[in-house]
Amino acid sequence: MGNTTPKPLIDSSLQHRPVASRQYCTVSKSGVKRHTSAPPNSIESPRFHPHAKGKNIRLDTQLRRATRKNSFCNGITFSQRPVRLYEKVRLRLSGVHTGWSGALRFGFTSLDPSKLALADIPKYACPDLVTRPGYWAKALPERLAMRDNVLAFWADRHGRVFYSINDGEPILFHCGLNIGCPLWAIIDIYGITQEVTLLGGCSDNRTHF
Template identity: 45%
Template sequence: MGAQLSSQADTKAPQETLRFHPEAKGAQVRLDAQRCTARRNATFHDGIVFSQRPVLPGERVAVRVVWHEGGWCGGLRVGFTRLDPARVSAPSLPPFVCPDLELQSPTWAAMLPEGCALAGDVVCFWVNRRGRLFVRVNSGPRLLLRKGVLMGAPLWAVMDVYGTTKAIKLLDPTASAFPSTVPRALIDESLQPEATAGEECAICFHHAANTCLVPCGHTHFCSYCALRVFRDLAKCPVCRWEIKAVVPAWGPPILRTGEGLLMQVAN
């Protein structure tokens, strides 16, 4: 794909403030002069961006969602890659980081649960020395997005300004004041509504089944259990399909568009 992997000799990069790489970016991405803000110009894809330097294990990458665009289903993707963006040919970048860039290169990324990256939210993500990718939104709980990131070589942060996420801004995670709110999608289990007969979650058998798994459409789980399954397994317990998103069961109907993107459509 016109890119080269980094060598072990590249690991000692200066720890300068993180910026977006000026050249390695999706066809729809526009950067500001400081390379702190990345905006997707049109459509819902071709929004891949990279950090300009490798990120250390445990180092936090923080971005604020500055523009949330309705009409799409699914938003920001975050992760890490061994691709050196200085050696990436921008026209060769695929439209999506998940799964396209992951299939073409040693890249590990994941989408955030639906509703966890709204305008004003701060998304902080990192990989630990055991190769586990974590994320925290605002002051919410730490979430494990995926395992198996291969360590031992330089890793660059990679983000996909996708779907409902129209623009993001890099922040200094040590100097920025993060919002104290917790996304509703990460609501505590104790706040879940109790179920009436025949409506209980198929996992906990206590809270109301109020979510829909995308794309399979199963609606047997409360939001707390559905997000745990999404985080830990990413497969529907009923049919074993891969889970792409968790959405409210009572929301607008979910349709598949001609472009293959799941989109919410008003009644």
């Protein structure tokens, strides 16, 4: 039988962005620079970064739930550790408020959030962060930002980002990532999205398109 894997859908707003020249690299004990596409293996799913976050974000003690307490912005968060290629970041939209417009923004960065000064975290991931080298993010369509929907997103070895809703078909969301370095997840809790909860059981999605 032939390969029956369905081709991914393509986000209608997909635009190719050039790969940024700024890279993140690590230096080994021998002093040799090493560019890696994935961090060491980890059995634990990502948590929110405890310090690199917008001023309106409150985290629970487990660093699994992030809530935006005021306004509709200043809700940028990052993963605490780099995310491997094909590793799914899974989160539930646990709080949605229809009084605002716009919804969650998400993507990746090649810059370690630990080195980001709090004063440098802007109000918005789009357009503020994505105009900087090393940041890639876009908005989830508002019609998909329904309470209790589960969003999963991941990057592949071709520098593309895919997402799915409730384990549905993968949708091509973004391209042009620099995969020659570690990547941290960006989750901007924006607009009608007021709270998200990171879920366990993140897995590798090894389907190649």
